[in-house]
Amino acid sequence: MTKVLILDQSKSVRNILRERLEYEGFSAEAVENEAAASALCERIPFDVILSDTECKVPDAGIPFIALSADTSIDTAVKAVRNGAQDFLTKPIDMNRLLQSLHRTIDNPAPAQAPPAAPPVRRRRAHSAQAERIIGVSPEIEHVRQLIDKVAPCEARVLITGENGTGKELVARWLHAKSVRAAAPFVEVNCAAIPSELIESELFGHERGAFTSAVKQRKGKFEQADGGTLFMDEIGDMSLAAQAKVLRALQESRISRVGSDRDIEVNVRVVAATNKNLREEIQKGNFREDLYHRLAVIVVRVPPLREHAGDIPALVEHFIRTIASEYGSAPKPIDADALAELQRMPWSGNIRELRNVIERLIILSGDRITARDVKEYC
Template sequence: PPDLNRMLITIRNALDKSTLITETKTLKRKVSKTRDIIGNSPAIQKIKDTVDRVAPTDARVLVTGENGTGKELVARWLHEKSSRADSPLVEVNCAAIPSELIESELFGHEKGSFTSAIKQRIGKFEQAHNGTLFLDEIGDMSLSAQAKVLRALQENRITRVGGDKEISVNVRVVAATNKNLYEEIKRGNFREDLYHRLSVILIHVPSLNERVDDIPMLAEAFLAEIVDDYKMAKKTFAPEAIAELQRINWTGNIRELHNVVERLAILSQEQITAQDVQLYARPGQNSRAQTDGIDLDRFGSLEELLDWAKDLWTKKGK
């Protein structure tokens, strides 16, 4: 007779392998495929044209725009379309790193150079050698770090913190900021010479409110991507739902639109209606009665919300 335990283990291993393969495919798609710059508005067409012209060169680029507009996506396409595409694209969020650690993060450090430096560290400039270094939110970088970045751009050499050896680096720098750097220069918070080094090419990414004609294309693309990731049945937007999305004041820009579409994909039926948009687009501004009694704040993640919704639909179907 067959060994039941062995059979169960074999089935479990097969299921685990299938799940792992699916997760790996999803992760590879997210990591390796840079999302297209979506939209046909004049401002977006201008950005696409500029990227096509500038990417093959080594010119430094400064990308400006509000939070959530897609500055990182522009940086990724500048890298993908360049001769450096087969080399690393290394990203640094200057706003997320404490000022006392930013120099170590960018330039690395030698063992023992400070209390917690228990081993040598290779910095982002070295990691990006022959590739692209994306300095996001560079307006938040400390003045001392700015001085060292300026020197690295001028001389194509860096020195690790605590070291004395100069290391040659071949890096293309793309920077981004949500700040008005002219104002930061006036306030003494940003070096004017570094600004001129970085802004050989300037690309401004408009807010979503400035490109509402792109919302239908963006929403449809996000919905298709989310439905695929969650293995849902196909869903569509009613024309009235798209019109409702276009009436919203998008303070969070593309990032906010993506989150709203994800929420709508989970909570709505096969066709997303204008009423769905009114109920779920801004849950924090709706009462519990307006959301059919659903307290959206009790869910810690969209995965929890999806599990709850599936359970609810199962019960309704019985």
């Protein structure tokens, strides 16, 4: 069983990560400082460490992944230069964390490796420019046209679609083509944050507002001031948090937890969900007034099975991208292998397709064949 050490000053973060990792089948221990981490590392052969950038990682030769509430490029670059295998921003997206853990475990490197020794895998550069939207089908072209029409205005947008269809990419293009493009694009995954922490994440808190609030912290609304706030999986937000978001949208002002002072914010909100919010309204799980505030424009991102004709272009793109990340030449793929991929149901949509292509690149021979697709997919 893979052993993970969590190093973070926040007790709530430690508890959440530990519970989620144990649920996913990992063995996890959690500590709040370097001394405790060093003591545990002497007794337990950990495979990887998850460490907040505010903490010092023990020099135990264990690969580590850096976690930080600071989304700046400088912080990410500093973490990687200090030996981090990867850099993830808080609140932690569990899907990304699990992918990062598996990459780190599969391609281990010493946590304090010298800068001259590059990692096995190249990391994708963080860029303000969104990746291009791949595909020429009428369904994808319709999405592009909507983005071009809607991006320049200030209207709020609700992006709907199944998991893995590319809702975040649509949100990034709405920002990139807007007048706010030079301002921050801040994302928050509403499903990944416990209900008791969502208010602090969105609106921030004052020092001493609750037990683990050791310093003042700006929330996502303040971080996105002047830019775009992307609220992913908004259908999973509690009713109490929905009420506060509604007030923020109505009044363009927020109040940090533990403060009685209002702060004006200038934010364009783009929301996304994989749920049918009208059905959630009928069930009493989502506020109808909030829905109408968010859904001024609705952009539906189609599932991959509805534009399977785009699969060859997507596969070619992923082969080039993944080959670049691994520092190898793109691997050719046979036409009958592409045909097999187009016949698959793709319940996980484009995200699943990318994972499958990476698997095929690793496990196939000199080229990807139909036999490879049948064996490994």
